[in-house]
Amino acid sequence: MNTKFHSRSQSDRIKYIIIHYTFADLPSSLETLTQDEVSSHYLLTDGEKPFFYKLVDESKQANHAGLSSWKIYNQLNASSIGIEIVNLGFSDTPTGRVWYTYSQAQIDQLILLLKKLVARYQIKPENILGHNEIAPQRKQDPGPVFPWKKLADAGLIVWPDQNNVAQRLAIYQNQLPDIAWFQQKLALHGYAVPQTGLLDKETQNVIAVFQSKYRQTLFDGMPDAETAAILDVLIFSN
Template structure:
């Protein structure tokens, strides 16, 4: 009996000691430091530090890009920040700007005025047509700005290129003082040349615009490209190849690619020219490149004018609107180099 009581007492003592040890372990807390460190917010939830908005004479500007330029997602502003002023409330820019945005300016469109300098200014500032810039023919170093780049000017009219329409909404327009063309009784057009001073101005201006807005080569266009059935400007004497070669502005085909395609193009023209299937193929190739044209399978007026627009831009030596072998090879070379994405 005594032995049994001894064992029970010993078991109770062991259990008691074990329990005390566990209690001490579970209830132990380190001493609270005298000064607590500041709570650190999770870095994943911290907002990225953004460049500051600048203010000049009470007008706010934000001129730093914090987004991905390769995607044309840009937060750069080339004008003052326009903000709402709701009655009784304050608009704050604590979280300005959001990175999910891009420029309105996707295209650069070149025109001629068909008017002398003084009348060009009057018409483009006082009537229902305008452009962002006007390049005069006075031999000076001035370029006239007529419309804020952040605003729509009325220069493109009914227009389309690839998937986009109404290009006033998404473009900057440059008008160049030039008298356009005269036509003889047979309808043959004779165009007026541009001065070297004008081309230098246009090149410098275009280079600045396409660089700032990251405008791709495929979106630097003639008015005749985006409205081929209505317009001819800036015509075949505008030096697109010079802008491409010397200033890296706009599109041009690769000569080697054109030469490789020329033999087959000659065969197509000589053997298939009047076949509806070939005409349709040409129309689809023009459409693929960017022109707004329907596939009718006929050499209709719209197709002829669209071919003429292509020739103004890329084969200015002959601009008769006839799809000859060289024009056909050039169009295919352009589609190889600038495929629709």
């Protein structure tokens, strides 16, 4: 075999990093991710000193994303690294849904790993995503209390500039864009979203996922001026 020549047109298989919560404790998470059909490359524990289990080699595909899409890519198992974080997700109570927080120690360890993976595979900031972003009609992890802003502060993901958001907010408070505008902008951002011009349940699910990342104080899936301003700033940033 002659290996003298190398094509210029090539890239790493890994283009995305997908973050999940396990919705279970550590023993159950390990059992699921090692004995069932679901798998991930890494599992981050939830003890006092969290650490990673490496469950699937990065050169191999893990089955963590399922039916998924982002921008022009579908079935993201083949092009991503999956990171599961031990976290119980949420509990539904008589007074509403309660989401379980992530420890600072977990996030510190996650950031360290993400920086290594980004350097190794040249992952773009817009390609570090939550499971709910690539499957907004069926997934909620890593949830609305996952501290995305800390990842932004670490230089790992894009975050909307608050001054720019404030400027656009004044515009959209005066006149809110129609649903078709939201659908088009969300699709440009990367989401699989209907292009119907109607505020259907599928569109609300996508808006709620977007809000749960960039505006965690209110993620009801309803289009409003602040959501429009944040979305517009992010599209311009990308």
